[in-house]
Amino acid sequence: MTRFPVEAYTPGFGDPVPRHRRNPRRAYDPAGREITPATIANSMENGVVALRVECPCGHEAEIPIERFPPESFVPDAGLRLRCERCGAKAPKIEPVWPRVSERR
Numbered sequence: 589m590t591r592f593p594v595e596a597y598t599p600g601f602g603d604p605v606p607r608h609r610r611n612p613r614r615a616y617d618p619a620g621r622e623i624t625p626a627t628i629a630n631s632m633e634n635g636v637v638a639l640r641v642e643c644p645c646g647h648e649a650e651i652p653i654e655r656f657p658p659e660s661f662v663p664d665a666g667l668r669l670r671c672e673r674c675g676a677k678a679p680k681i682e683p684v685w686p687r688v689s690e691r692r
Contacts, residue, residue: 599617599621599623600616600617600619600620600621600622600623601621601622601623601624602621602622603621604619604620604621605620605621605622606620607620610622613625613661613663613664614663625661625662625663625664626661626662626683627658627659627660627661627662628653628656628657628658628659628660628661628662628665629658629659631653631662631683632653632654632658635685635686636653636683636684636685637652637653637684637685637686638650638651638652638653638683638684639651639653639656639662639665639681639682639683639684640681640682640683640684641666641669641679641680641681642679642680642681642682643671643673643674643676643679643680644676644679645671645673645674645676647671647672647673647674649672650684651669653683656668662681662683663681665681666678666679666680666681669681
């Protein structure tokens, strides 16, 4: 069951991908086509200041977004990282937006 009408979703590209073959770092439209994720350059243009990294061990950090190549995708930036505490690879990553008070 979809939460919003099908027309509200960004259309994907290419052929539908079966559920068992989908990349967990990607989003898919209701038909199963991959939706292109945001790039580092696009995120910087839209005001992202850093990337928040969370490891399953509980360690968290914020890394300046300028550290990553502009053409790489935000979800894939975590593939280059390792946790400083436990050494785990590919932590969860999300953009850090400026606070509302900082935007004015």
